[in-house]
Structures are given as C-alpha cells and as structure tokens.
Amino acid sequence: MKWTELSDNWCPVARTLSIVGDRWTLLILRDCFLGLSRFEQFIESSGMTRHILAERLKRLVEAGILERRLYSDGPKRYDYVLTDKGQELAPALMTLKDWGKKHMPVRRATSA
Amino acid sequence: MKWTELSDNWCPVARTLSIVGDRWTLLILRDCFLGLSRFEQFIESSGMTRHILAERLKRLVEAGILERRLYSDGPKRYDYVLTDKGQELAPALMTLKDWGKKHMPVRRATSA
DNA sequence: TTGCCATAGTTCCAAAACGAAACTTAGGGA
DNA sequence: TCCCTAAGTTTCGTTTTGGAACTATGGCAA
Secondary structure, three states: OHHHHHHHHHHHHHHHHHOOOOOHHHHHHHHHHOOOHHHHHHHHHHHOHHHHHHHHHHHHHOOOOEEEEEOOOOOOOEEEEOOHHHHHHHHHOOOOHHHHHHHHHOOOOOOO | HHHHHHOOOOOOHHHHHHHHHOHHHHHHHHHHHHHOOOOOHHHHHHHHHHHHHHHHHHHHOOOOOOEEEEEEOOOOOEEEOOOOHHHHHHHHHHHHHHHHHOOOOOOOOOOO
C-alpha cells in the first residue's frame, strides 16, 4: 500500500499523517509557528533543499494548512502563513517538542 | 541536508522527528497503542510492506521506543511492546488523532 | 518421517522520492 | 549595464519505497 492512500483511512491518525507525516513537513510548520513565512527563511532554518520545500509548500497550500500570500507586487513575491486549520496543529507540535526535550538530549551542537 | 542529521538539531521538534517523522513510524506506534504487538498484526493493520516494517521496528528498538521481546521459545518468535519512553508519545498520537477527526473527514471507505 | 502450516523476517528489483547544485524569472538599484 | 534579491524549477545521481517472492524454524497431523 502506498503512503498517499492513507488519506482515506478509517483512522484519523493515519489521515493526518497522510499530510504531515513525511520527512520535513512538520518542520516547515514548526518554522511557521516560529514566525517564519518566506521561502528563503524556511530554507535557512530547516536545512531542507529548495526542491523539496517547494513541493511541500504546494501540498500544504492544497491541504488548506498554509495560505500562499502575495506580499510584494513589483517582483511578485509570495509568502506562506498558517490558516486556522494549520494553527490547530499547534498542540501536535507542542507534544512533539515536549517529548524531544525529555527524551532526545542533544549530543553535540550543529549549525542549523 | 539529510533528514537523519536532524537527531542533533537544536530544536526538540526536529530531534523527535528524526525518529518518528518518517512515512510509517507513527502508524506502527498507533498500532502499539491499540494493543498490537506482532509483526503480522502490524502488517495487516497498517498496510505497509514487510520490508519497511522490519526496518522501522529495528530503528524503534534502537531508539528505545519499542522493546523486542521473545514471546515463544520453540520457534523463536518476537513481538514488540512500548517502553516507558514509547508510552510517552501517547499525547502526540492523541493530538494527531484529534486534528484528523476535525480536519480530515473520510471521503470513501477503504479496506485497511 | 514426511509434508504442510504459522510467523518473523530477508532478498530482489523496478519505481518513486530525495539531495545537491545549477539554472530561471522578474524586477531593483548602483 | 551589471549585479543583487527572492522564489522557485530543472537536472541528475543516490537513496528509499513498494510489491512480491523467498528463507528459517519449529509445531503438528497424517
């Protein structure tokens, strides 16, 4: 079974994961909760490649979790902000944060 | 940057995701919380391939989230149970469940 | 004692996703 | 005119995934 087919699974956890349960998506959302909204900011903060970021942002917008917003006419530039639906993922991020603080101590410093 | 390098990230969310933030891992844990513990049960419940399941179980055991437990001598058989560390992921699963129930309605029934 | 069954994996291979780096597009400003 | 910013897109080699078949170990029944 492919992972994408989970979107219609009987289990709400599986349905949620069909959107946010891959390698980087929740990290983008973390950045949103930290107040970041632009492409280059996500790149710098998360360390993911532009390629993947672009694809994930597209999916998050389609899913109604982020909104793509024109912030500069002139050279047209867009940024990304959480919708209400996206905001409601805050508790999930909090629980993951709490678990990480308790159970995943840092071994050595990294740049990102 | 590779996703596995997140284990030493400054951010506890990132560190957590370096273990549970890939395509099937949280679904295995969901099954554990539902009381499942055996290889064939995970296969049937989640729909993932044996290949991936074996790899994920190994990582979860290494991470101290599951314990591999001999449940039958005779033909040596092992099952997998949550450690205390694993149990503490319950709140995360709950928040993902709640979000899914609210924001990801089912469109059509599926077998799994 | 032979042969089938259950259960937990492993192996193989093709297809899809990822990662790194270069390239593109659309103005702004010196 | 030329370089800069910022949001992507393209290309291509590597890694991961998905599907299916295969292996290992012993129980049990004929």
